[in-house]
Amino acid sequence: MNLPQAKSEKGAAAVLRIKNITKIFGGLTALEDVSFEVKDGSITGVIGPNGAGKTTLFNIVTGLYSQTSGDVYLGDKNISFFAPETLAGMGIVRTFQNVELFSEMTVLENVMVGLHTKSKSGIISCAFKLPSQIKEEKYIKEKAMHWLEFTGLADHADIEAANLPFGKGRILEISRALAVEPQVILMDEPAAGLNSLETSQLAMLIKRIRQSGITIVLVEHDMELVMNVCDSIVVLNLGKKLAEGTPREIQENQEVIAAYLGEG
Amino acid sequence: MFKKVFGGILAMLFAGLMSGYVFAAPPIKIGALFSVSGPASFLGEPERNTAKMMVDEINKAGGVKGRQLELIVIDTQGDATKAVQGVNKLIKDDKVVAIMGPSITGDTMAVIPVVEKAGIPLVSCAAGVKITNPVKKWVFKTAQNDALAVPKIFDHMKKQKITKIAIVTVSDGFGSSGREQLVLHAKEFGIQIISDETYGPKDTDMTAQMTKIRGSEAQAIVCWGTNPGPAVVARNVKQLGITLPLYMSHGVSSKKFIDLAGDAAEGIILPSGRVIVANQLPKNDPQKKSLTNYVENYRKHYKVEGDHFGGHAWDAIMLIKEAIERGGDSPAAIRDQLEKTEKFAGIGGTFSFSPSDHAGLTSDAFVLVKIKQKDWTLVQ
Amino acid sequence: MTKEKREIIIFSIFTLAVLIIPFFLRGSYYLNVLVFIGINTLLAVALNLLLGYAGQISLGHAAFFGLGAYISGVLTTRFGLDPWLVLVIAAAASGSLAFIIGFPILKLKGHYLAMATLGLGIIMYIIFNETVAVTGGPSGLSGIPNMHLGALIFDNDMNNYYLIWIITLIVMLLSINLSQSRIGRALRAIHNSEVAARVMGVNARILKVQIFTVSALISAVAGSLYAHTMTFISPASFGFNFSVELVTMVIIGGLGSIYGSFLGAAILTVLPEFLRVLQDFDIIVYGLLLIIMTMYLPGGLINGLQKIVEFAAGKVGKRGGSGA
């Protein structure tokens, strides 16, 4: 968090910069020359019809795919082609569209894994339970409980993640990501499969996360949620950036409306 | 949770303990370690069959000194670990007075420290020279040494004026021991090994090795292995149009080999125990009676030809039986009497043990046979 | 804290039982069986760290066991080195091999990893078999000295029992500790979802190699102990069959359970006793066991037992956790 941050022309700090990203699978262009900035402490929505390339973009930013060309910057640092685990250490973390929980582990343990980068005991000190490791383990546990309390899952701490209701699973994924103490969280359709009550709770959680100083990038189909929480929105269509602006600007953008109507 | 787990184990161990007992008058317990399954099952199976058959026969005839024999067979699967576990069970659990087997040299070497320590006589059915050389107090063996087979072959070669040979040996205990002996004895017969090849026990094609030999100046080929490898070698030799004389080891002296090699078996010469040519032996041959008896008996029981592998077990059980008859059923007495065995005409040969010789056979144990028209014929 | 306390109590009871059991079995054959159960437990725990925790299969683990045994056997018989020194060398060598080969091999996943490790196992087996001048080849290597501690020579079942089981208990304890630490959690995370684990900052590649190395190292220690206990080794004990047997131990006992590894090792070590009645049918029972266990009891026997215990205790439903 003490990384130097580039000032964009408008004067606000851009924590994440996507520059000219192109991704070609086989002969298929999934992303073409996509660029945008994510301002520090903002909630940025990435929307677009199915196949627009939103998840591909997330996969590139978080190091799961490598882009064909273009760069990703975290602050001033070029983080293109960094491995996911390295990026996690630098403060970029994500959730998954299909909820990738550690299903055979308890809720608490899931969040404790999120603290992996915040701890450093090696195999030897873990096996021999050296005093430093015991201390660290206590810290990990307390910190993990803290995050569960933050997201309201503390009651479920000892349940196996696989036995968690779907909506709570989404929240657990967010709790686990928070434990990394990231600069930026990328959430891939966090509201998919949630009922309206759960969605409104999610919106509140997202706002609270932002209040704690974490930048959020959101891929989402639930327009109500997007319009409700986002400061700015990037629209992708068929791998290209279609528009960028405040929720109001986007709502009024004719091209965007056409793209969505075209989709049916 | 732990208690349940361990309780379960104990219960199982206990069940295992019980299964070892047979509720009857105390018979004399003889242990047997054979590789009934696994890669060396071609040895272990006839050995087990023979041992069972003979023990039944002995018991039917009134047992040994009026007491019945009880045979406890353990399958080593050709694995040293299982052999050691097995021998420990036989000694400590079953409390046997003597043990026959194991079938292969590796297993035998593995159990030797155990029997030596416990003081239980072991009559191995494996061929390796190092089993009884140097002599170990409690260890005897019935299988003919490779050291006896090799000179038989070389002797024949010398008469044919063959001086340069190629050898191809299987990379298991039998083959590597044979290879050692071939290399060791070659010099004294003025024979030069100019091509030294090996193959894996499960190989199904040896044309590469045979091609190499074809390109050498060898005047004869010696193949050392057990079925089915040598049959493949014989077929490949024929396939490649190699006309050099082909010698094999006693490892293939069973009808099975002729079946497998088919036409390619024709003309192959090998040293063998007398069992396969029992009916061709002269009447005055001391082994003749044992041999014909065994062959007929085995055929009656198992519908197949008794081979000389089973014969190792026949010799082992009969040697032990006679030792008990002479001296009693304590392990020490059996050992002492085994060592005093003289001119016991068995299947593998005529055994005479002594304190300096626990292998008991001379090169006389082997005859040279040639395969003619899918049958064995004695080479004078 | 209660969970941790329970672990300590369970381990203490287990240790106590292991330490006193020989007094009831003095001179018995079962002491000898327990010696082998100890060695197999060590191997099963080693494989479980890789297979049960990190979820990476190895069908060639007998190679590391064999490497340990052969390094010990060769260095003591041919160079007269001290067995303890040799044990350390064996562990280091086997660990180094695993570390080096670990990077390329653990990049592979699922079936490919299985086949690659299988290939590695077969290559090692061929090396044991063919380097006759060094290993003695197929007919084996005999005359390996027993372990010693000053004047105490580990040449009987009782001494070997304590030697092997004390080392096994230590390894079990360390493994339990490891499994409950951040490393253990990271490994299980990799097992559950490697992608998610990486996104959470777990360096899956390094961690997998590390645990592979530790696993190979423990296997080599087991191999070394085996060599000094048996005093004879031959390649047949370190082939593909034994690798499969090890995997079976881990699966039957319970993936990701250290006590399960003990249970699996114990069952597979004494199983031949029971199957002896069946004679040649044992191979079929063995195959069936693998299939049925994987299909219907994927958590292994330890899990089944746990469920039975919980059912008996009348607290069905919530599972107590404690995978260790």
Next chain:
Amino acid sequence: MDNSRQLFQYILSGLSNGAIYALIGFGFAIIHNATGIINFAQGEFVMLGGMFTLFFVAFLNLPLIPAIILAILVSTIVGIVFERLAVRPLKNAKPLSIVIITIGASILIRGIAMLVWGKDTHAVPAFSGSNPLYIVGATIMPQHLWIFAIAVLIIIGNKIFFSYSIIGKAMRACAYNAQAASLVGIDVKTMVLFSFIISSAIGSLAGIIIAPLTMTSYDVGIMLGLKGFCAVIIGGMSSGLGTVLGGLLLGLLESLGAGYLSASYKDAIAFIILLLILFIRPEGLFKKKETERV
């Protein structure tokens, strides 16, 4: 002079063995491409083919051709039973479980074969005599020609089946994306069953035509299966030409390695090639590299 004759013999023997490996490799590829499973029991179908043929010829005194057809039929039934009982109930099992189950199945099939037919090795009569044919000083068995011919037939058959028949196309669709295939109305389960049927049939056919050369026993499937797997890995899991090239290359390297380096390490050569390919080019030697990283 004689050296070149020797080299030619190594090449010819290598190719002959390579064709065998390729044939066995097909079975792996077909199941893998339809299901993502590597069937560790594939080698056992090779064994079953040889053993059943022998059984029908030697014990039931059937002529060779009906015996072969029956043997393929029975082996295929075993394949179906295996798929039904052990693979289908698994649904979304992890690769780990499937590896274990197919290993278990291979042990089981081998065990049953051992009980039924015993532990002995058996010779199987050659299709057309056992007198070697001479080609420029090198020799080859008539049986090898059968192997080459059948390998070619199987490639052509595969090509036609997978490119032109509806079932073949459907199977390819499943291999490409099972979820999408089921969405367009392809019965994925049936396709998986088909893949087992085809691969057990091809496996047993391979076993049948190689048995006269290699002889057959209950445990002959292990090594042959593994070699077939090496072939298919070199060929990049293709059920066509790639695997044939992979098999031939493996056979050649083995034969030349055994001839010029060391016969003792012949099997090691095969597995070192396997490891190298898995490490360096897991997509096989003859396939275009995928761009995907995850």
